[in-house]
Amino acid sequence: MNGQRALAFDVFGTVVDWRGSIIRELEEFGGSHGLQRDWPTFADDWRAGYGPAMDRVRRGELPWTRIDDLHRMILDDLLGKAGITAVVDADIDHLNRAWHRLDPWPDTVAGLTRLKEKFTITTLSNGNMSLLTNMAKRAGLPWDCVISAELFHHYKPDREAYLGCADLLGVPPDQLMLVAAHPSDLSAARAAGLRTAFVARPLEHGPPARAARVAEFDVMATDFLDLAEQLGA
16 A cells, blocks of 8 residues: 555445435435335435436436436436325425435544545545535535546546546545445446455445455455554554
8 A cells, every 4th residue: 555645435335324314314204294105115216216317428318417416307206106296396305405414324434534644535426516515514524625526527437537536636546545335336446547445334225135245456344444444544
């Protein structure tokens, strides 16, 4: 790790518990509107629409679109399929912004605080700038700066997102490490010349299943505190 200067973090699932947070928000939404649905499945379906929506942008079917707006498109479709049609737009907009209010994993803030003492730490997320900024303010995430795919008009895992992040930070790609819980994200970063750190988040999708085999990356950590220990922070 000699020469390592900066760490860029995937956010959804790596830094924050999107699933638990979205289920909580959906339950509050249902309670305030007298609705009973299978909210865990609704949360999973909302997240599952994320990749296909980004692919529509990549294929040119949609212009460049912020993640907030993609989330709203997916949400509107899911609400219609669930027969939820009598809710005012302001309440749907508030629900859509649940992605701005995701809770961090228990080790996140303490781990980031330690890592910040030694490295520049930033996000590298497909989430848009306002989403990441609001999330950080609410959850007390101590970023040095916030970097979003929105700045490059390329979602991860497009190469431009990883190289653009290194360029904005003024470091060569091999002095930037991507930290993520998703092997596909890390593999794309490695192909772009970044260092990589895998952090296990077995509860991201709910009760843990048998752990999948993970490719070997530069660092393999159980959480952010373990990552800080391994990186000497």
